[in-house]
Amino acid sequence: MDFQSVVFYFFSTVLVLASLCVITARNPVHAALFLVLAFFSASGIWMLLRAEFLAIALVMVYVGAVMVLFLFVVMMLDINIERIRQGFWSYLPVGALIGILMVVEMSIVLGGKYFGLDAMPAPGDVEEGYSNTKELGRLLYTEYVYPFELASIVLLVAMIAAVALTLRKRKNVKVIDPAAQVAVKRDDRVRIVSMPAEKD
Amino acid sequence: MESFIEPVAAFFGPSWPLVWSLVKIIGIIAPLFLCVAYLTLAERKVIGYMQVRIGPNRVGPRGLLQPIADGVKLLLKEVIVPSGANKGLFILGPVLALGPALAAWAVVPFSDGWVIGNVDAGLLFLLAITSIEVYGVIIAAWASNSKYAFLGGMRAAAQMVSYEIAMGFALVCVLMISSSLNLTSIVESQGKGQWAEWGFGFLSWNWLPLFPMFIVYLISGIAETNRAPFDVVEGESEIVAGHMVEYSGMAFALFFLGEYANMILISALTSILFLGGWLSPVGFLPDSFVWLALKTSFILFLFLWFRATFPRFRYDHIMRLGWKVFIPLTLFWVVVVAVWVMSPLSIWK
Numbered sequence: 001m002d003f004q005s006v007v008f009y010f011f012s013t014v015l016v017l018a019s020l021c022v023i024t025a026r027n028p029v030h031a032a033l034f035l036v037l038a039f040f041s042a043s044g045i046w047m048l049l050r051a052e053f054l055a056i057a058l059v060m061v062y063v064g065a066v067m068v069l070f071l072f073v074v075m076m077l078d079i080n081i082e083r084i085r086q087g088f089w090s091y092l093p094v095g096a097l098i099g100i101l102m103v104v105e106m107s108i109v110l111g112g113k114y115f116g117l118d119a120m121p122a123p124g125d126v127e128e129g130y131s132n133t134k135e136l137g138r139l140l141y142t143e144y145v146y147p148f149e150l151a152s153i154v155l156l157v158a159m160i161a162a163v164a165l166t167l168r169k170r171k172n173v174k175v176i177d178p179a180a181q182v183a184v185k186r187d188d189r190v191r192i193v194s195m196p197a198e199k200d
Numbered sequence: 201m202e203s204f205i206e207p208v209a210a211f212f213g214p215s216w217p218l219v220w221s222l223v224k225i226i227g228i229i230a231p232l233f234l235c236v237a238y239l240t241l242a243e244r245k246v247i248g249y250m251q252v253r254i255g256p257n258r259v260g261p262r263g264l265l266q267p268i269a270d271g272v273k274l275l276l277k278e279v280i281v282p283s284g285a286n287k288g289l290f291i292l293g294p295v296l297a298l299g300p301a302l303a304a305w306a307v308v309p310f311s312d313g314w315v316i317g318n319v320d321a322g323l324l325f326l327l328a329i330t331s332i333e334v335y336g337v338i339i340a341a342w343a344s345n346s347k348y349a350f351l352g353g354m355r356a357a358a359q360m361v362s363y364e365i366a367m368g369f370a371l372v373c374v375l376m377i378s379s380s381l382n383l384t385s386i387v388e389s390q391g392k393g394q395w396a397e398w399g400f401g402f403l404s405w406n407w408l409p410l411f412p413m414f415i416v417y418l419i420s421g422i423a424e425t426n427r428a429p430f431d432v433v434e435g436e437s438e439i440v441a442g443h444m445v446e447y448s449g450m451a452f453a454l455f456f457l458g459e460y461a462n463m464i465l466i467s468a469l470t471s472i473l474f475l476g477g478w479l480s481p482v483g484f485l486p487d488s489f490v491w492l493a494l495k496t497s498f499i500l501f502l503f504l505w506f507r508a509t510f511p512r513f514r515y516d517h518i519m520r521l522g523w524k525v526f527i528p529l530t531l532f533w534v535v536v537v538a539v540w541v542m543s544p545l546s547i548w549k
Binding site for chain 2: 029033036052053056057059060063064065068069071072075076131132133176178
């Protein structure tokens, strides 16, 4: 077993264990942190495939932004584990059915003739001056430019929809305008009153 | 040098690349910690002189041993774990606060070829590593089981995530004009152009064509490292010390080290990305590591100067500056630079 295989199996073991912990951890904050670990391991595996742009983007987007906001929300929630577990047995048949279906579907995809070590061999050595990021950018903006732009429009619509759904206009909100506050002059706030001195 | 390394390499055999990497890592981390220690002294001295005080002058000649004394004091103190704290995460918090600040140095070039990992996607790596710095703060805040710490952590997370976006866009401008993500080639691309040929190298650096981005990056860097005037994260007059309130001894010192290591990192990056790294400002002086050290020290001095000059921002002002000023400005400037690079007026051909 060469060095790369050792690294691959190490990352894969950590990834599988961390993913298991995400769904078994009793504390939701721990579950979120295990998800972060899972993302890291997945990024390590991508790095082994010489997909450095995707690997770093995974860490940047999911670990650096998405999971921070996730943790932010999960930490502020007051989650009662006992109450969530109440309906466990009644939901089990449906959940198990969906789970088995997903396993079957994934094994069909992964076991098929289009997937596997013969169809997708490990990346070989690259020539000098090859940049993964540059190649990816070139492909995205030439060959796949329409799907790429379409995906960006879908994301934009989703973003606007999320903002529009959660935006509520409240009356009587005591909003302040920092620009006006910064631009304030002494004369707007202070009035000098001249008064004659009091004498007894 | 070669004749000295070869017998040592032969001694270690196949494990030599690992040993050599470790040696290089220690060669960067050890001076970095020394810089961190003396940065704390410099901060106290600089702010002292700005406020017409002397600053620390009791330990050693002119107070030069003060950081050593501080370090020994923190090492000897007891680390108290609060009774309601989540023990594992309580320890993990400071580790995660310091770790990314050190890991980022792996791709920072000190001079031509002086870098641990000369990776192609160096800038991306930096963005990713600096984006996980926030975990140390929020994990520490949550694990402390304290309201002050938790509020501080929430503020920190919101502030760091917001300013990261503006920093990211500023970096996009840099990589567009140097058409590379590799930090060494970003520095090298700043030494080309008409001004550099005439001997005025400092006018060909990125700070001039990207001046708004340079300012945005510098200010966002101060916000990202939670330094004054953006230090509401600690806000000792409002929330005691934010996420660090339950920490003592060495656990606290790790946060402290992380903050100062981050300051040095941001200063070095500003020098590399906008001020030409190790390039010499004028034609008749040679390029060398000394220039990078001087530029970094200058940016670090700015950090201290700002702390002594500006009062702390109010929290809503910080958010407004980040989201309503910097992000629209950087978004607009990304488009301007993109058009500029592709137009006939481009100066980076």
